[in-house]
Amino acid sequence: MIEARDLAKVYGGKTAVAGVSFTVRAGQVTGFLGPNGAGKSTTMRMIMGLDRPTSGSVTVNGRPYADHKAPLHEVGALLDAKAVHTSRSAYNHLLAMAATHGIPKARVHEVIEMTGLEAVARKKAGGFSLGMGQRLGIAAALLGDPQTLILDEPVNGLDPEGVLWVRNLVRYLANQGKTIFLSSHLMSEMAQTADHLIVIGRGRIIADAPVKGIIAGTRQARTLVRTDAAAHLSRLLARDGVTVDQSEPEALTVTGLDPRGIAQVALANGVLVYELTPQMSSLEDAYFDLTKDEVEYHSHLTGGPAAAARETAPATAGKYGR
Amino acid sequence: MSTRTTTPAARISSSAGSRGVTFAGVLRSEWIKLWSLMSTRILLLLTLAAIVGVGALAVLIRYTYLDEIARNAREQGQTMTPEMMEQSFPPGSGFELYNLPNAGLQIGILVLGSLAVLFISSEYATGMIRSTMNAVPRRTPAFAAKAIILVVISYVITTLAGAATFLIAMPVFQGIGFDLDWSTDGVLYSISTGGLYVAGVALIGLSLGTLLRNSAGGITVLVGIFFVLSIAASFLTLIPGEFWKYVPQYIPSEAGGRFLSIGHTDGVIDPWQGGLLFLGYVLLFLVPAMILLKKRDV
Known part of the structure; x- marks a missing residue:
């Protein structure tokens, strides 16, 4: 269990983390999501005691990381894949780390085997x-x-087999009752791996909820309607709480009315509807909705990555949403 | 991965062990780190060879010099005893024979001091320091373990090299009639203090690596302190007035060097004072390094 209370970090006048409070519980995979520069890595470094918080506190399994007698048995961290001396062999690197805790050589061989090294x-x-x-x-x-x-971006640079391995590993460990805190910029990966999400933007927590809740809660259900009389149906559907967008000559996106309601209006008015598809809201949609104001480094070429990606989101919704 | 319950007592699986961080473990870890780098092993062997090599060269130079004096004296029909030869050197000329084991010491200072800088600065350069701090989050034990290993290695290599140099020197000078052996005044003293001096330099190197977190910067400052500063200080003696002649002896390299010699000279600090002063310089670097290591983000 990880508990952060009003955790803040200011680097030379620039606030990286602005007083966040959250709890990462045992027995589930908690995803840590946010745009570049949102404060994910800084928060993780503070948990591990590498960076000293400007204010606030964070404990792991009940105490600050440095206060544990056997820190490697309490927390294992992958913060930076390059936290290794480049001239030392992988085996000797692990052996040196193991020696601090008297971890036997057999365990070193075991983790080498587990990770396919x-x-x-x-x-x-x-x-x-x-x-x-x-x-x-x-x-x-x-x-x-x-x-x-x-784990900070654990699947970064892994091949598909490696990605699957990490996903199975963290799910297995979570089922064993362990606490898993995982950051990733791959929302598809989060949707498949995490149970709970903490979304951070500009150093603040934007959302802290189960993955399903975040997907369902941020955007109202939308329905794609294809009809011969788009303009006519659009006028018929228009009322309080219902928004209709015409994306193509014969296609409407309806928010605020479920497919059955739309069909009833069409039937009552004799309008032919030849497609009526509920749009799955994806984690990606939810994420862009949550972070649209929090992205630190906007790309000005396409009006911002969030906006650009959102336009394509419906096309990929099916892929990520299920 | 073994299955297990989540109750704290039974939490740690047997394959990973259940012990916490021990200082002996941290020492072993730092030892593995040092010896698992091929470059370190080669460097230490070369250092040993270089100190002995330079020492042997110094033996040869002194022997040639003394031999020439003796020959000149013979040609003029005089006999020069070794005692007379030794007295012909101006005091403080560095020609005292008991000091021979430390003839190659400058090499040891340069290489072992640089190795000490690298022992921690390379961890900052590669990111390894974060793995080190994750395993030993209290940080100070890791620094202390590095310091102890550097002190032991520097001391052992320097004294071994000093003893080897003396083994070369002894038969050479005995051959021209000098009464020089292990029991000669100052021989064992200079061998053991030479080791301590280089160990102190290594501690300053480790501190510089920790403070600057940069290999090139740390080694540059170390060379500045132990080589450039002594050259600069020697210029001070050119300034007219007695005062300036006594200032250079207080810089780290001179104070440390004085520690290696025996006997009292008027106007010069005694060896033990030099040793204490040098220890003070070591602490001047070591203490801030430990404090900042504990405080700074990595």
Whole structure:
């Protein structure tokens, strides 16, 4: 369990984290989502005691990380895949970390095997690919068989098989009753892996809710309607609480009325409707809705990444929404 | 991964062990870190060879010099005893024979001091420091373990090299009649203090690496303190007036160097005072480094 209370970090006048409070519970995967520069990594570094909070506090399993007698058994962290001496072999890196806690060599071999690093374990870590570096970072995090696992962008640079492996691993560990705190910029990954989401933007918590709740709660259900008489149906449907957007000559997007209601209006007025599709709201939609005001680094070419991506969101909604 | 319950007592699976951080464990970890780098092992071997090599060269130079004096004396029909030869050197010329084991010490200062800077600055450069701090979040034990390992390694290598140098010097000078062996005044003293001096330099190097978090910067400052500063200080003696002649002895390299010699010289601090002053310089770097290591973000 991780508990942050009014946790804040200011770097030379710039607020990275502006007093956040949240709880990461055991037995589930908690996703930590936010745009670049939102404060995810800073928050994770403060949890691990690498950065000292400007104010507020954070505890892991009941106390500040540094106060634990066996920190590697309490928390395993992958914060930066490059937290390795480039000239040292993966095996010796893990062996040196294990030595601090008297973790036996057998466990070092075990995590090497678990992460699929056998073939490269004796090679210098500096020559590792991004994906191999991530595997080594995960191996180091698992070394103490910790109760809490903190992973910053763990699937970054992994191949599809590696992504699947991380997903299964964290789900398995969460089922074992462990606390999993996972950051990712891949919302599809979050939708498939996380149970609970904490969304951060510009150093503030924007949302802290179960994944299903965030998807359902942020955007009203929409229905795609295809009809021969789009303009006519649009006028018939228009009333309080219902918005109708005409995206194509024969297609309407209706918000505020369910498909059955739309069909009734069409039937009563003799309008032919040849498609009536409920639009699944995706985590991606929800995320862009939540963070549209919080994105720190806007791209001005396309009117901002959120806006650009939102236009394409309905097309990908089916892929992510189920 | 073994299955297990979530009650705290039974939480740690047997394969990962259940012990916490111990200082012995941190020492072992830092030892593995040092020796698992091929570059360190090669560097330490070369350092040992270089100190002995420079020492042997110094032995050769002194032998040639003394041999020439003796030959000149013979040609003029005089006999020069080793005692007379030794007295022919101006005091403080560095020609005292008991000091021979430390003839190659400057190499040790340069290489072992730089290695000490790198021992921690390379962790900042590669990001390894975050792994170190994750495993030892109290931080100070990791620094202390690095310091102890550097002190032991510097001391062992320097004294081994000093003893080896002396083993080369002994038969050479005995051959021209000098009464030089392990029991000669100052020999064992200079060997052991030479090791302590280089260990102190290593601690300053480790502190510089911690304070500056930069390999090039740390080594540059170290060279500045132990080589450039002593050259700069020697210019002070050119300033007219007695006062300036006594200032340079207080800089770190001179105070540390004085610690390695024996006997009292008027107007010069005694060896033990030099040693204490040098220890003060070590603490001047070590204490702020430990405080900042504990406080700063990594």
